[in-house]
Structures are given as C-alpha cells and as structure tokens.
Amino acid sequence: MKTPLALVPPMGWNSWNSFGWNINDELIRSTADLFVESGLRDAGYEYIIIDDCWSEKQRDEKGRLVPDRNKFPGGMKAVADYVHSKGLKFGMYSCAGTHTCAGHPGSFEHEFTDAETFAEWGVDYLKYDYCYKPLAADGANLYRRMSMALRSCGRDILFSACNWGADNVYDWIRSSGAQMFRSTGDIQDNWFNIKGIMESQIDKSPYSGNFCHNDMDMLVVGMHGNSHNTEVLGGVVGGCTDTEYKTHFAFWAMMAAPLIIGCDVRNMTDVTAEILMNRDIISIDRDMECRAPYVIRQWNNPDNVFALVRPLSTGEYAIGLFNLSDKKAEMSLQFYDIGLPVSSGRGLELYDCYVHAAAGVFTERYVTQLESHDCAVFRAKPVKL
Numbered sequence: 001m002k003t004p005l006a007l008v009p010p011m012g013w014n015s016w017n018s019f020g021w022n023i024n025d026e027l028i029r030s031t032a033d034l035f036v037e038s039g040l041r042d043a044g045y046e047y048i049i050i051d052d053c054w055s056e057k058q059r060d061e062k063g064r065l066v067p068d069r070n071k072f073p074g075g076m077k078a079v080a081d082y083v084h085s086k087g088l089k090f091g092m093y094s095c096a097g098t099h100t101c102a103g104h105p106g107s108f109e110h111e112f113t114d115a116e117t118f119a120e121w122g123v124d125y126l127k128y129d130y131c132y133k134p135l136a137a138d139g140a141n142l143y144r145r146m147s148m149a150l151r152s153c154g155r156d157i158l159f160s161a162c163n164w165g166a167d168n169v170y171d172w173i174r175s176s177g178a179q180m181f182r183s184t185g186d187i188q189d190n191w192f193n194i195k196g197i198m199e200s201q202i203d204k205s206p207y208s209g210n211f212c213h214n215d216m217d218m219l220v221v222g223m224h225g226n227s228h229n230t231e232v233l234g235g236v237v238g239g240c241t242d243t244e245y246k247t248h249f250a251f252w253a254m255m256a257a258p259l260i261i262g263c264d265v266r267n268m269t270d271v272t273a274e275i276l277m278n279r280d281i282i283s284i285d286r287d288m289e290c291r292a293p294y295v296i297r298q299w300n301n302p303d304n305v306f307a308l309v310r311p312l313s314t315g316e317y318a319i320g321l322f323n324l325s326d327k328k329a330e331m332s333l334q335f336y337d338i339g340l341p342v343s344s345g346r347g348l349e350l351y352d353c354y355v356h357a358a359a360g361v362f363t364e365r366y367v368t369q370l371e372s373h374d375c376a377v378f379r380a381k382p383v384k385l
C-alpha cells in the first residue's frame with residue numbers, strides 16, 4: 001500500500017513573503033541550490049513553492065494557464081525538472097475564484113484542466129487561494145472540486161487549501177480531501193501579528209491531525225523586515241528579534257503546523273539557520289502521531305504565559321513553555337496538571353531542545369523564568385524515582 005500524502009506536516013519554502021510578484025526562474029533554481037548547500041533539504045524541507053504572479057494574465061486558446069514568458073521563459077516543466085534534480089519537490093499556486101488575489105487567472109470552472117496541466121508540468125503541491133470567489137458559489141464545494149481534480153489527475157499533488165479560516169473551514173476541510181488548510185489571514189513580519197495568530201489558533205488544535213494539517217501561514221523567521229509587502233503597518237513591516245523568531249518557530253512546531261519558510265534563504269544568518277534547522281524542534285513538529293497539544297496556563301498570568309503539552313509517539317511528551325508578555329515572567333508547570341501526581345512516585349526526565357542535552361529529573365513541578373517573548377522546549381519522559 002502506498003503511504004498517503006502528508007502523514008506529517010509538510011515542510012518547504014514559499015516565494016510570497018519575501019518576493020511577492022518579483023519571482024522568476026533564476027530565483028527558484030538558486031533557492032533549490034541553497035536548500036541543498038545549506039542543509040535545509042537534509043533537515044526535512046522538501047517543497048519549493050511558487051506563489052501568486054507566475055502566469056500570464058490570459059489563458060491560451062485551449063483555455064490552459066500560461067507561465068509568464070518573461071519570468072519563466074523556459075516554462076514550468078523545466079523549473080520542476082530542476083527542482084526534482086535536487087531531490088526536492090515542486091509546488092505551485094492557483095485560486096478557487098475567477099482570479100488570483102493579484103489578478104491572474106484563477107481556476108474557477110477550469111479545475112480539471114488545470115489539475116491536468118499541473119500534473120504535466122511535474123507539480124507536487126498546489127496552494128489554492130480564495131480571492132474573487134463568485135459570491136453565489138459555495139466555497140466548500142469549490143475545494144471539493146479541486147481536490148477531486150487533483151486526486152484524479154494521475155500524479156500525487158498535495159492540496160494546500162488557503163481560505164484564511166473563512167466559512168467555518170474547520171468543519172468541512174478534512175472531508176474535502178485537502179492535506180492542509182490555512183486558518184488565518186496573511187502573516188506579517190512583526191510580533192504583534194504573530195502573537196495574534198498564536199492566540200487565534202491555540203484552541204483550534206483539535207481540528208489538525210495526520211493527512212490534514214492546520215496551516216497557521218508561512219514562517220517569517222529570518223525575514224528581519226525584508227517583506228515584499230511594505231504597505232503593512234503604515235509602511236513599516238517591522239521585523240522581529242531572533243528570540244521572537246525562535247518562539248514563532250517553536251509555537252508552530254508544538255501545534256504540529258506545516259513549516260513553510262518565507263525568508264530569502266540565500267541570505268540566512270547563522271541564527272536563522274539554527275532556528276530553522278533545529279532538529280529537536282522539527283522532530284516534535286513532525287512526530288508521527290501528530291497529536292494536538294493541550295494548554296496549561298500559568299495561574300497568575302494566564303493570558304500570556306502558558307505551556308503546550310503533547311504526547312509523542314516515542315512515549316515521551318513535548319513540552320513548550322511560552323512567555324508572550326512584554327516582561328520577564330515565571331512559568332511553573334505543575335506536573336499534577338499534565339497527569340503526573342506526586343503519588344505516582346514518578347518524575348519527569350527532561351531533555352532541552354535548545355541546549356540539545358539532558359536537563360535533569362524533576363518532581364512535582366518544573367519552574368523557570370522566561371524572558372519576554374521567549375520560550376523553552378523539552379522532551380519529557382515519565383520515570384520512576
């Protein structure tokens with residue numbers, strides 16, 4: 001039996017956050033090269049995805065999508081072949097509406113033709129947006145349509161739905177056949193926006209799981225204000241500190257979210273590379289069971305300071321401690337609250353996913369001071385004392 005797509009959350013890179021409409025053949029090829037040279041591929045990043053603005057504004061006389069002749073003069077098959085030659089997979093973008101958000105042709109009423117075209121080009125992943133959906137059309141039905149078109153096109157194409165959490169997507173997306181679904185508006189490269197996404201998704205974890213993952217949007221780790229979108233926040237996109245990028249990445253991993261890089265990987269700093277390729281964090285994100293975490297809030301600072309706790313397939317637990325507040329704060333995880341009373345005669349053996357070493361055996365509780373916007377992540381094993 002063949003393994004279905006997206007057993008665990010997909011990992012890759014997408015052109016939108018850093019490049020917007022400014023994409024071309026050379027960018028995609030050099031990003032694929034960098035995936036190999038920097039170790040991103042070996043760390044698990046697999047899909048190189050071209051977002052909006054890759055096509056001509058008109059379909060051809062047969063009604064097929066046409067790659068932009070200036071940006072992709074050799075066509076898409078050539079780009080796909082190059083990406084595949086690096087041991088990577090190739091992703092593209094379309095839209096459930098008549099037009100994409102940037103005004104290029106959408107796949108509405110062209111779903112089966114487009115799926116066939118993508119298959120011919122060697123596409124392995126399709127992000128599917130929600131702009132210009134005819135008002136009278138039913139969104140759930142449009143995602144079912146494209147899902148069916150992809151499932152019958154003769155090639156394995158991962159279906160990445162992107163309707164920003166609209167129209168109660170949580171209720172119908174898994175049954176549409178999509179492998180992941182965007183649950184939020186567009187992420188921006190600033191802490192305020194990232195924190196908002198975290199807060200909006202923390203109680204949505206029951207909807208994520210194997211084969212259909214909650215996509216909290218692409219990562220902004222390492223962008224440092226270099227977004228293509230300078231209209232955000234009155235002209236200042238902002239950027240984050242490395243601590244904030246670390247916490248953003250850890251939160252996505254604790255939620256078992258897809259990890260799709262948005263920075264220009266050709267200019268990664270050492271710290272960015274370290275955050276994105278932290279294998280201890282990635283292995284939590286991609287734990288085979290894909291269980292959603294439960295939340296334990298700090299009793300005297302519940303809105304901003306909390307733990308996410310997730311059973312892992314190894315018999316261990318992943319524990320992420322987060323301080324979203326603007327001040328240093330205490331987080332005390334009482335083991336009683338995660339199901340380990342003192343009367344069990346057991347404690348937790350902790351492994352620190354940033355120090356990459358054992359942190360000791362603790363009983364009754366683990367207490368730490370977290371800097372503002374910082375986090376700590378452990379793998380924990382219940383042990384007899």
Ligand code: GAL
Nearest residue numbers: 016051052101102129162186
């Ligand atoms: C938005 C989507 C973004 C990006 C953009 C392209 O709707 O959420 O991630 O794909 O469209 O125009």
